[in-house]
Amino acid sequence: MSENLESLLPDTPPETGSVSLSDSKQIEESLIARLDALPFSGGGEQASCDDLATEAPVERSVEGSLDGLNPGLLDLARQQRNLLLLRPLFQLELNKLRIGAESNGDQGLFSGLDTHYLVLSVLDFMMEGTTLNMGCTQSEVLGHLSGVAQEMKPALTVALATRVAEVVLDTLDNKTNGYREFNFDFFDAASKTNKSVRFRLVTYEPDLEDVYRYRPTSEGYLVYLGMLDLSPEDSQELMEKMLDLLVQRGRFEAALEIARRARKLSIEYRQLIRDRLLQTYRAPGSVNWSRDMDGKLSTARTHVRGRQNEDQRMEEAVREALLQADEPKTRQDLAQLLKTLQSAGVVRSHLVNDIAVAPEKFLEAQRAVFRARRPSGLPDLETKLLPQILELPAQVLTDSAADCVSAFYPPVWPKLYDLNTTFALLLERRPEDVEPEDDDGEIAPYVPPADQFPRELIAAVEDWLKKRFRTGASYRVDELLALAEEEGLDSPMRRCMVLMLFRSFAQSESIFPNMRSDASGRFSLDIAEGTNLVFSPLGEQT
Amino acid sequence: MTASPSTTRNAARLVYKALHTNLSPANDAQYRELLDLYRADPKFASEVQDIAGGLELTILDFSERGLIVVPASRESRFAVRIADIRTNLKPDQKAGLVLAHVAIASVFFPTTDGLEDDNYIPPPASVAQFRDALHALARRLKEAGDSLQDVPLELVPGWELICATPSTVPSSQRATPTSVTGLIGLALAHMVSSGLARLDRESVDDSLATYTATHRLRVQLRELTLRRLFELAQSARSMTASGIPITSSAAGAVI
Numbered sequence: 001m002s003e004n005l006e007s008l009l010p011d012t013p014p015e016t017g018s019v020s021l022s023d024s025k026q027i028e029e030s031l032i033a034r035l036d037a038l039p040f041s042g043g044g045e046q047a048s049c050d051d052l053a054t055e056a057p058v059e060r061s062v063e064g065s066l067d068g069l070n071p072g073l074l075d076l077a078r079q080q081r082n083l084l085l086l087r088p089l090f091q092l093e094l095n096k097l098r099i100g101a102e103s104n105g106d107q108g109l110f111s112g113l114d115t116h117y118l119v120l121s122v123l124d125f126m127m128e129g130t131t132l133n134m135g136c137t138q139s140e141v142l143g144h145l146s147g148v149a150q151e152m153k154p155a156l157t158v159a160l161a162t163r164v165a166e167v168v169l170d171t172l173d174n175k176t177n178g179y180r181e182f183n184f185d186f187f188d189a190a191s192k193t194n195k196s197v198r199f200r201l202v203t204y205e206p207d208l209e210d211v212y213r214y215r216p217t218s219e220g221y222l223v224y225l226g227m228l229d230l231s232p233e234d235s236q237e238l239m240e241k242m243l244d245l246l247v248q249r250g251r252f253e254a255a256l257e258i259a260r261r262a263r264k265l266s267i268e269y270r271q272l273i274r275d276r277l278l279q280t281y282r283a284p285g286s287v288n289w290s291r292d293m294d295g296k297l298s299t300a301r302t303h304v305r306g307r308q309n310e311d312q313r314m315e316e317a318v319r320e321a322l323l324q325a326d327e328p329k330t331r332q333d334l335a336q337l338l339k340t341l342q343s344a345g346v347v348r349s350h351l352v353n354d355i356a357v358a359p360e361k362f363l364e365a366q367r368a369v370f371r372a373r374r375p376s377g378l379p380d381l382e383t384k385l386l387p388q389i390l391e392l393p394a395q396v397l398t399d400s401a402a403d404c405v406s407a408f409y410p411p412v413w414p415k416l417y418d419l420n421t422t423f424a425l426l427l428e429r430r431p432e433d434v435e436p437e438d439d440d441g442e443i444a445p446y447v448p449p450a451d452q453f454p455r456e457l458i459a460a461v462e463d464w465l466k467k468r469f470r471t472g473a474s475y476r477v478d479e480l481l482a483l484a485e486e487e488g489l490d491s492p493m494r495r496c497m498v499l500m501l502f503r504s505f506a507q508s509e510s511i512f513p514n515m516r517s518d519a520s521g522r523f524s525l526d527i528a529e530g531t532n533l534v535f536s537p538l539g540e541q542t
Numbered sequence: 543m544t545a546s547p548s549t550t551r552n553a554a555r556l557v558y559k560a561l562h563t564n565l566s567p568a569n570d571a572q573y574r575e576l577l578d579l580y581r582a583d584p585k586f587a588s589e590v591q592d593i594a595g596g597l598e599l600t601i602l603d604f605s606e607r608g609l610i611v612v613p614a615s616r617e618s619r620f621a622v623r624i625a626d627i628r629t630n631l632k633p634d635q636k637a638g639l640v641l642a643h644v645a646i647a648s649v650f651f652p653t654t655d656g657l658e659d660d661n662y663i664p665p666p667a668s669v670a671q672f673r674d675a676l677h678a679l680a681r682r683l684k685e686a687g688d689s690l691q692d693v694p695l696e697l698v699p700g701w702e703l704i705c706a707t708p709s710t711v712p713s714s715q716r717a718t719p720t721s722v723t724g725l726i727g728l729a730l731a732h733m734v735s736s737g738l739a740r741l742d743r744e745s746v747d748d749s750l751a752t753y754t755a756t757h758r759l760r761v762q763l764r765e766l767t768l769r770r771l772f773e774l775a776q777s778a779r780s781m782t783a784s785g786i787p788i789t790s791s792a793a794g795a796v797i
Binding site (some may be wrong): 204282284286386389403411 | 561563582599610611612613616618619620621622623624626627633634636637639640641643644645647648649651652653654655656664665668669670675679680682683694695696697698699700701702704705706707708709710711712713720721732733736737738749758762767768769770771774775778779
């Protein structure tokens, strides 16, 4: 088609601004002729016949594509989800100038600071951390961020830079929402409903040595990599590139880190062997020697052999370099490296011992498999019941929580506080709890409590009393109650009567404005007891 | 030492001693005598059971370590309530607390064989191990399951709830129910105070402290808790299989 369109143009393009009328007419006629010759205009060329033959499908496909151009709503869920990953960053940037208060001396804290740079920088820092350890500790992250902030804004003091770092880290960690996942809504075109997406940008989890470290989640990687136009599948390649970069940044640093990693690997092998043996003891029969232990022990042996030779060579080289080095920094680095290598050697010798005794310990732990036992009919807690319980919906777990928890515990004495324990409890000082901010929640409609007496009963009692008082006589409360009982008024009615009469003691509140009441002794009946009131018509003196 | 007579008073006394979870017959001569009487005299044993029943208690086990009683039902005045552990828990935190308890029990007694075998001594475990057991399993189930990013938290399975809860809250000073470590810590602290677990090795750093299970936990799990958890899992599963939507009342009614 493009070739045909090009062929419509005259062979010699006219000069700009110098086309004569006859030339333009000529061009026009030539264009019309060539247009007629094109297939879709029904021209007579052979090629056009073939095209005509496909005209119907072409038309159908065109119609189809025309329909396809308006199929409903485009499904952009993936793009929307990825865009929502950036919302915390945008929110921080948009609100940064509101952070800080004059009273704290940090008003305008973020003025002049690019929070996007800070966030991406800290993600990069955490990613670096994951290549060698399992992330970065909180102090490392805050240190990095405050350093970057001071680079960006030299006027920041150390305290203010730390504050900046804390704010940025808290944003990534979603501290304002109790460190829960970010949760944003988006319109899902496929289902035409609003859905929500939950994600974390970073996690704060313990490593193998139970040291808590920050590292990016896969969404955090996506935020970083998305800005690099790299897909998540390339993240592994990115990490490898970062490792290369680290090595390039300083040979001694890299060697030191590699030595630390090797030492960590020895520790990991030791831990693995210990864990397997512990599992064998805890659940005999659950660990298979050839599947779970043998291979790992072989790998550990290979690791030990390999590192032994390598570390011996490195130690000799480092000692030699140490003898020759004059610069204090270099000597310090080399000394550190030597110390790490020696420590790795110690760990490795322990690993050798663990490998040697593993078979014997395994056999000992497996002895329990051959013990006679009575059938209980209940599944194992670790392998069967806990996974099943974890599969239950959260709502079921919530509603069964009271039952389950009470099944765990022995009886407790019902709590009864005396003054001493109450004071002790009230005076107990607890450290500040990190309370997450709550949602406002929904406003539930107020349901007023039900009346104690039905309206009909109240009206009936009031009528009865008014009838009595119309006679003009004076009545005491106990007399009225006795009369009511004689006339068959039931207990709720008499109770209502008592309340009505005592309410009417104060003239301003009285339901019987033509009666006055005065206190006169006490009464005690089964329905009520208390001060006896005398009701007498107004104007009469008792 | 005079033998205790088989009287109603002594029967009630034995139940009274059993209610003190920290009391041990090894340190209490009267408790020992009464246990011997319980073992030797069926009439006395029956009287003790009647008194326990009258107090809404059930006798699970007796041995030289003592009489183990539990509340007969959730409504018993002696039953532990969630508010006794921590007040004002949100629904997802209550669910997390249940899972924390089950995870602690599974680390101590991973198999029923271990529960049955009195010679099996659970190795000491730390808060980190309980937390990792729960977290790792939840992660494995999450990886094997479908993505539930779009599903509200009330409707997701327990493993998604655990994965959505932060592992720990940075710079928190006490066990907070907003993190997995906090929920484990809450459950463990209460179990220790109730005599179900014991601090094995104390440490200034809480993360290094280790805990062991007591005989009471073994008996409680074996005779009561496991069964109840099993029934809960089975009833939920059978409802799913028959296409009945699992609601709280339906699952709870079976228990």
